[in-house]
Amino acid sequence: MPKGSDLLVAALENEGVDRIFGVPGEENLDVVESLRTSGIELVLTRHEQAAAFMAATHGRLTGRPGVCIATLGPGALNLSTGAAYAHLGAMPMLMLTGQKAIMSSRQARFQIVDVIAAMKPLTKLSRQIVGTASIPTLVRDAFRVAMEERPGPVHLELPEDIAGEECADVPLVPPHPIEIPVAHRDALDRAAEMILQARRPLIMLGAAASRPRSTAGLAGFVRRTQIPFFTTQMGKGTVPGGGNLYMGTAALSERDYVHDAVDRADLIIAIGHDTVEKPPFIMGPSGPRVIHVSYMPANVEQVYFPHAEVVGDVGPSLELLADRIEGRLHNAGALLKLREGILGRITDRATEDRWPPTPQRIVHDVRQVIPPDGILALDNGMYKIWFARNYRTYVANTVLLDNALATMGAGLPSGMMASMLYPDRRVMAVCGDGGFMMNSQELETAVRLGINLVVLILEDKAYGMIRWKQAVDDFPDFGLTFGNPDFVRYAEAYGAHGWRVGATEKLIPTLEAAFKAGGVHLVVCPIDYSENTRVLVDELRAHLPVIEPT
Numbered sequence: 001m002p003k004g005s006d007l008l009v010a011a012l013e014n015e016g017v018d019r020i021f022g023v024p025g026e027e028n029l030d031v032v033e034s035l036r037t038s039g040i041e042l043v044l045t046r047h048e049q050a051a052a053f054m055a056a057t058h059g060r061l062t063g064r065p066g067v068c069i070a071t072l073g074p075g076a077l078n079l080s081t082g083a084a085y086a087h088l089g090a091m092p093m094l095m096l097t098g099q100k101a102i103m104s105s106r107q108a109r110f111q112i113v114d115v116i117a118a119m120k121p122l123t124k125l126s127r128q129i130v131g132t133a134s135i136p137t138l139v140r141d142a143f144r145v146a147m148e149e150r151p152g153p154v155h156l157e158l159p160e161d162i163a164g165e166e167c168a169d170v171p172l173v174p175p176h177p178i179e180i181p182v183a184h185r186d187a188l189d190r191a192a193e194m195i196l197q198a199r200r201p202l203i204m205l206g207a208a209a210s211r212p213r214s215t216a217g218l219a220g221f222v223r224r225t226q227i228p229f230f231t232t233q234m235g236k237g238t239v240p241g242g243g244n245l246y247m248g249t250a251a252l253s254e255r256d257y258v259h260d261a262v263d264r265a266d267l268i269i270a271i272g273h274d275t276v277e278k279p280p281f282i283m284g285p286s287g288p289r290v291i292h293v294s295y296m297p298a299n300v301e302q303v304y305f306p307h308a309e310v311v312g313d314v315g316p317s318l319e320l321l322a323d324r325i326e327g328r329l330h331n332a333g334a335l336l337k338l339r340e341g342i343l344g345r346i347t348d349r350a351t352e353d354r355w356p357p358t359p360q361r362i363v364h365d366v367r368q369v370i371p372p373d374g375i376l377a378l379d380n381g382m383y384k385i386w387f388a389r390n391y392r393t394y395v396a397n398t399v400l401l402d403n404a405l406a407t408m409g410a411g412l413p414s415g416m417m418a419s420m421l422y423p424d425r426r427v428m429a430v431c432g433d434g435g436f437m438m439n440s441q442e443l444e445t446a447v448r449l450g451i452n453l454v455v456l457i458l459e460d461k462a463y464g465m466i467r468w469k470q471a472v473d474d475f476p477d478f479g480l481t482f483g484n485p486d487f488v489r490y491a492e493a494y495g496a497h498g499w500r501v502g503a504t505e506k507l508i509p510t511l512e513a514a515f516k517a518g519g520v521h522l523v524v525c526p527i528d529y530s531e532n533t534r535v536l537v538d539e540l541r542a543h544l545p546v547i548e549p550t
């Protein structure tokens, strides 16, 4: 006779789950036993937070929920940052947690936390499984909720008595494809009219543009309209091959060079913008008109209040929009004349050979060793702004950047997940010396799994971004520096390879050698952060937006 945990695992197999990440506890042991004899691989991590980051990244890259598992109380709570990461970042994920038996209580309140309540604000759905009979439908529903727009995390708690209870073999619910409705004809007509009338149109690609299902539709829209585009940080790399129309990425909210184009535009077609992101530009009463194209209606904010909306499945809706305007746009390329100037300023000092290297040089050199389809997974720190601003992409969804929860510690686990999903591509995690140490224990997981991954640690012996903001706000330099372990020996202690870059011209050969060797590599390179203030404050303060007669 099957037991509850067998039904749960069968229901997960029914959804096509092939791996579960996590740290089991006593209360999960029935599930672990059911997994042992299943086709699902249990991937142990060294912290539940990393398991959740990996599962969320699985969802982000495939559109199918990644699954993670933890015990009750402390284990479940360690998933919470990952839950928020997936919730703000719209990544489908299923979290499974254990719980003490609900029908009898022999341990009083030992380790008991109201995990359902704790997960409520961090998930789209958080439910306790109270009987075996409902397991197949609950799992099916959890997957639907996680995947449907706006995607995100769901949570199921399986108490140990339900997990171990023998039960009848309840039939599973077969999944079926569900199409997302396409935008209404009137909305498409209205948007087409606005685009046809625009004198200086500009496309903006935002976070939701990165859903794997919309990749082809987006590329087609850009190609057919030839309207130049810029991206938000999380929209970076959503359009493949659109290189000659790329105007930049808005790493800052205003005054950057890309804002020369934004400020000059009279219409912005904002595709997939999600206001969880730090604003890519600030709307004002006299700025450009904005058409919001996305799966979900716009959230109206002080800085974002679109004038028209095209809501529906983004790919097919854009196809219908392109049908209405293709070949009829006379001003599509009006802003393209600004492109060279914007991109030229961005690449300033990209090949300068000072030691330690500048962020611009590091971004430039990293690009040289990553093939077009290689994947970059960024942690959170000062360098993220530089990568967002300066890194160019050629293939869709090749930059994993979190501008939603913007949590430190996700760089290594998200890079590990990308490497597991795409073992034939080069994958690099870029981390600060602060963020790396928040989940560095996962080096053991990476080595154990035998994956290929290069981790570049940018060392400034500080929580650099906060230290920089402290300086920009005229606070004295205080309280934000630390020491580091010897990263080379640290890597070696895990059975990984460690490298220290000792000269600027050594960065490319070191990274290249690391990729060629395969396995897990930690490459440490110091970074000269004096550029933060020189460029991102002084230069941009002096930068006056281009004013041209309209």
Ligand SMILES: Cc1ncc(C[n+]2csc(CCOP(=O)(O)OP(=O)(O)O)c2C)c(N)n1
Pocket (backbone or CB within 6 Å): 380, 381, 382, 383, 406, 407, 408, 409, 431, 432, 433, 434, 435, 436, 458, 460, 462, 463, 464, 465, 466
């Ligand atoms: C979990 C978490 N804690 C704190 C912060 C606030 N924070 C943002 S960037 C940063 C410093 C990052 O330091 P490091 O990883 O060394 O990168 P650096 O900026 O020095 O390049 C901090 C503390 C955060 N985003 N996430």
Ligand SMILES: [Mg+2]
Pocket (backbone or CB within 6 Å): 381, 432, 433, 434, 458, 459, 460, 461, 462, 463, 464
């Ligand atoms: Mg640092």
